[in-house]
Amino acid sequence: MALFVVYCKDKPGALELRMATRPTHLDYLNGATLVKAAGPLLSDAGEPIGSMLILEAEDRAVAQAFVDNDPYTLAGLFERVEIQGWRVGVGSIG
Numbered sequence: 001m002a003l004f005v006v007y008c009k010d011k012p013g014a015l016e017l018r019m020a021t022r023p024t025h026l027d028y029l030n031g032a033t034l035v036k037a038a039g040p041l042l043s044d045a046g047e048p049i050g051s052m053l054i055l056e057a058e059d060r061a062v063a064q065a066f067v068d069n070d071p072y073t074l075a076g077l078f079e080r081v082e083i084q085g086w087r088v089g090v091g092s093i094g
Contacts, residue, residue, distance in 0.1 A: 003036070003093065004063040005086045006053040008072070011079040018048055024071040029053075034066060036093045050078070054086070054093060 010018060029035050034055045041050035051072065057063040063083055067073055073081070 001056050001058060002060075003086045003088070004055045004057060004060065005084050006051075006055060006063065006067055007041075007080075007082045007084070008051040008053075008067075008078045009041070009080045010048070010050050010077055014077050015047060017075055017077050018072070021071050021075045021077060028069075028071055032066065034062070056093075060085070 029038050034057050036054040036056050038051065038053040040048035041052055043049045053067075055063045055066060057066065060083060067081060067083065072078060
């Protein structure tokens with residue numbers, strides 16, 4: 001299994017779409033075994049402007065499929081999504 005960091009930046013002015021889709025997005029994440037950590041990226045004012053996830057998956061294709069089926073992705077919330085392989089250097093991911 002490999003770790004991946006997923007960085008998702010919202011489209012400008014998409015806060016209303018994010019909030020409307022949030023319940024199904026959270027259900028999707030909470031029902032998945034590959035999510036090690038996840039949470040919103042915040043503006044300086046504390047408003048959500050994107051998402052970051054740490055996934056543990058067999059390979060990048062599995063991580064990509066997970067992201068592609070996220071309700072936020074399906075709703076068209078994101079302007080940009082990056083998936084990058086990652087390794088823990090300090091601390092731990094449980």
